[in-house]
Amino acid sequence: MADPFPMKREDLLRAYRTMRTIREFEERLHVDFARGDIPGFVHLYAGEEAAATGIMLHLNDGDRIASTHRGHGHCIAKGVDVAEMMKEIYGKKGGACQGKGGSMHIADLDRGMMGANGILGAGAPLACGAALAAKYRGKGEVAISFVGDGASNQGMFLESLNLAAVWNLPAIFVVENNGYAESTSRDYAVAVDSYVDRAAGFGLPGVTVDGTDFFGVYEAAGEVIRRARGGGGPALLECKMIRFFGHFEGDQQTYRGRGEVEDLRANQDCIKKFNAQVVGAGVVKPAELEAIDREAKELIERAVTEAKAAPAPTAQDLLTDVYVRY
Amino acid sequence: MARKISIKDAIHEALDQEMARDPSVIVMGEDIVGGAGSPGERDAWGGVLGVTKGLYAKYSDRLLDTPLSESAYVGAAIGAACCGMRPVAELMFIDFMGVCFDQLFNQAAKFKYMFGGKARTPVVIRTMVGAGFRAAAQHSQMLTPIFTHIPGLKVVCPSTPYDAKGLLIQSIRDDDPVIFCEHKALYGLEGDVPEAPYAIPLGEATVVREGRSCSIVTYGMMVHRATEAAAALAKEGVDCEVVDLRSLSPLDLDTVIESVEKTGHLVCVDEAHPRCSIAADISAQVVQRAFPSLRAQIEMVTAPHTPVPFSPVLEDLYIPSAKQIAEAVHRAMSGAPR
Numbered sequence: 001m002a003d004p005f006p007m008k009r010e011d012l013l014r015a016y017r018t019m020r021t022i023r024e025f026e027e028r029l030h031v032d033f034a035r036g037d038i039p040g041f042v043h044l045y046a047g048e049e050a051a052a053t054g055i056m057l058h059l060n061d062g063d064r065i066a067s068t069h070r071g072h073g074h075c076i077a078k079g080v081d082v083a084e085m086m087k088e089i090y091g092k093k094g095g096a097c098q099g100k101g102g103s104m105h106i107a108d109l110d111r112g113m114m115g116a117n118g119i120l121g122a123g124a125p126l127a128c129g130a131a132l133a134a135k136y137r138g139k140g141e142v143a144i145s146f147v148g149d150g151a152s153n154q155g156m157f158l159e160s161l162n163l164a165a166v167w168n169l170p171a172i173f174v175v176e177n178n179g180y181a182e183s184t185s186r187d188y189a190v191a192v193d194s195y196v197d198r199a200a201g202f203g204l205p206g207v208t209v210d211g212t213d214f215f216g217v218y219e220a221a222g223e224v225i226r227r228a229r230g231g232g233g234p235a236l237l238e239c240k241m242i243r244f245f246g247h248f249e250g251d252q253q254t255y256r257g258r259g260e261v262e263d264l265r266a267n268q269d270c271i272k273k274f275n276a277q278v279v280g281a282g283v284v285k286p287a288e289l290e291a292i293d294r295e296a297k298e299l300i301e302r303a304v305t306e307a308k309a310a311p312a313p314t315a316q317d318l319l320t321d322v323y324v325r326y
Numbered sequence: 327m328a329r330k331i332s333i334k335d336a337i338h339e340a341l342d343q344e345m346a347r348d349p350s351v352i353v354m355g356e357d358i359v360g361g362a363g364s365p366g367e368r369d370a371w372g373g374v375l376g377v378t379k380g381l382y383a384k385y386s387d388r389l390l391d392t393p394l395s396e397s398a399y400v401g402a403a404i405g406a407a408c409c410g411m412r413p414v415a416e417l418m419f420i421d422f423m424g425v426c427f428d429q430l431f432n433q434a435a436k437f438k439y440m441f442g443g444k445a446r447t448p449v450v451i452r453t454m455v456g457a458g459f460r461a462a463a464q465h466s467q468m469l470t471p472i473f474t475h476i477p478g479l480k481v482v483c484p485s486t487p488y489d490a491k492g493l494l495i496q497s498i499r500d501d502d503p504v505i506f507c508e509h510k511a512l513y514g515l516e517g518d519v520p521e522a523p524y525a526i527p528l529g530e531a532t533v534v535r536e537g538r539s540c541s542i543v544t545y546g547m548m549v550h551r552a553t554e555a556a557a558a559l560a561k562e563g564v565d566c567e568v569v570d571l572r573s574l575s576p577l578d579l580d581t582v583i584e585s586v587e588k589t590g591h592l593v594c595v596d597e598a599h600p601r602c603s604i605a606a607d608i609s610a611q612v613v614q615r616a617f618p619s620l621r622a623q624i625e626m627v628t629a630p631h632t633p634v635p636f637s638p639v640l641e642d643l644y645i646p647s648a649k650q651i652a653e654a655v656h657r658a659m660s661g662a663p664r
Contacts, residue, residue, distance in 0.1 A: 064405075064409060066405070095442070096442065097440060097441045097442035097444075098442030098443065099442070100439055100440060100441075100442050101440045101441055101442060105436075105440045105441065107437075107440075107441040107444065107445070108444075109408065109441070109444055109445060110444075114405070114408060115437070115440075115441060117433075118432075119428055119432050119433070122401070122428055122429065122432065122433055124398075124401070125397055125398045125399075125400070125401020125402050125404070125405060125429055126401055126402075126404060126405035126408070126429075126433065127405060128398060128399075128401065128402040128405060129401065129402035129403060129404060129405020129406035129407070129408070129409065129411075129413075130405045130406065130408065130409045132352075132390075132402055132405070132406045132411070133405070133406040133409035133410055133411045134409070136352070136411065137410070143405075155397060156397045156398065156401065156428070156429075159393075159395040159397050159398035160398045160401070160402075162393055162395060162398065163392070163393060163395055163398040163399060163402060166393055167390070320443065321438055321439050321442065321443035322438065322439050322477050322478055323438060323478065323480070323502045324438065324446055324500075324501035324502050325500075325501065325502065326480075326502075326529070326576050
């Protein structure tokens with residue numbers, strides 16, 4: 001029987017593990033935040049896992065990504081240590097940013113993760129810079145800028161599309177369109193129906209995929225990334241996806257339709273879709289996925305335990321690392 | 327060997343020598359080559375004032391003309407700095423910072439701290455500051471205090487060709503983001519500049535004129551106004567010491583305190599607006615650190631709390647003058663505030 005999937009079996013399991021880890025991470029944060037364990041603002045990626053995972057499977061540590069305020073999924077898919085992420089979100093020493101960044105600023109430059117970003121659209125120029133550096137290095141590396149449909153209206157983002165096209169940068173602009181800019185509908189706030197049209201307006205090829213379809217994302221991302229690696233220049237990739245939770249934790253989501261989230265969870269869950277496809281094709285056994293589910297749960301449980309036990313930063317830490325040298 | 331060259335040529339030489347020394351140094355900005363994609367000369371402008379003219383012939387694709395798109399290219403310079411390059415981005419006028427400010431104060435300035443110490447952002451933003459060109463409200467501001475306020479940024483503003491070269495070389499080699507402020511009225515100023523590359527550490531003020539009666543602390547174009555005032559005052563027997571801060575962040579307060587301890591009088595001069603200015607900052611810090619040394623009130627000479635006016639008559643009134651500085655010295659010496 002011909003292999004129905006564009007990737008090896010172990011990569012399918014790897015993809016599943018990443019998606020499951022993101023889901024567990026976010027579902028757990030949802031609970032712990034409501035309990036009051038977590039300080040600050042937290043924006044969850046649950047429901048959107050297929051996009052980060054399908055794109056990041058094509059990347060290596062030398063490829064850079066500039067993420068968003070909703071960055072946990074990008075971090076996990078890019079290989080940032082889950083325990084360090086959890087410690088960071090708890091504001092603890094030993095966190096990915098020593099407790100000085102928090103959920104909205106998790107970064108791991110060694111993994112090519114240039115940071116979640118609290119400023120919408122601000123990652124796009126940074127990704128252009130990473131792509132420019134990659135171009136000078138000449139090793140075929142790429143940079144990916146993630147924005148939501150909300151930040152797709154930011155001047156910084158639109159300027160970056162033009163700059164990337166003018167300089168022919170190996171940059172991919174991923175619009176994670178989950179239908180809402182905070183509480184405001186995408187259809188209200190974005191004047192064009194199609195991001196492909198918007199990309200064309202800046203001289204970039206654009207492609208739209210169903211962001212809940214892992215394989216659709218994987219194949220579309222693979223194509224634009226391959227082209228960028230080969231010097232073919234930038235592209236825009238729109239992933240139409242869904243948000244299981246609110247804009248931030250604590251959002252009552254009264255702007256959403258009655259039964260909307262329940263329906264999405266039942267019928268548009270990217271992980272359920274993935275399972276049905278790989279199990280249905282007989283390539284992966286349900287027991288294998290269940291084992292990964294258990295491991296992901298244990299991983300997150302350990303991360304939370306470690307985060308709670310980790311020491312808080314000290315008064316000395318307040319004043320360090322403002323400059324390399326001052 | 328030292329020769330007399332202009333600040334413009336000193337900056338050009340610093341860029342040239344650092345680009346030759348370090349292949350990770352790239353230079354980008356609007357019209358910094360000039361003529362990209364145009365039918366005429368490729369290296370047409372070399373920057374709006376010709377500072378980068380000729381570098382393209384030597385370094386070609388390491389000089390990048392940009393679209394008029396400050397957020398995108400300043401952000402790209404910062405992003406490239408996070409990925410192993412040492413970009414120098416030219417922002418024609420500091421007034422344009424408004425359109426790309428996020429990339430500087432929320433991105434470049436924060437990475438090191440916000441990412442727990444892991445990031446390095448060795449980027450330089452070269453930008454023109456100051457009034458005197460009849461360029462009106464949106465092309466003439468100092469704005470140095472705004473950047474000095476922000477932790478994570480360094481702010482430099484040279485007043486001589488020697489300092490311009492040495493401070494720019496240091497800024498390019500520096501691992502933190504630096505806002506390098508070039509006063510537009512000083513590009514033609516000539517002075518002794520050694521040909522060989524040299525770096526002047528950031529955060530070291532210099533005493534440009536020694537004196538025992540009153541300290542005048544300033545930076546940039548105002549160093550020359552202060553020196554002019556000091557020369558006039560000397561004829562009256564008032565012996566002023568002029569301190570050029572050179573770098574506003576980091577700030578060499580020790581040199582200022584040392585001078586005030588010697589003279590007992592202080593006049594702070596700033597071409598920026600008075601509120602939350604460098605002059606106000608120095609005044610407050612001196613009061614905190616050296617109050618017993620002060621024999622009278624501190625005087626401040628700054629631009630007024632107004633936008634920069636266009637009319638030459640008004641602009642000349644706007645810019646602090648040597649006469650105003652001399653009057654302030656008299657007030658400080660007599661202990662009689664205005």
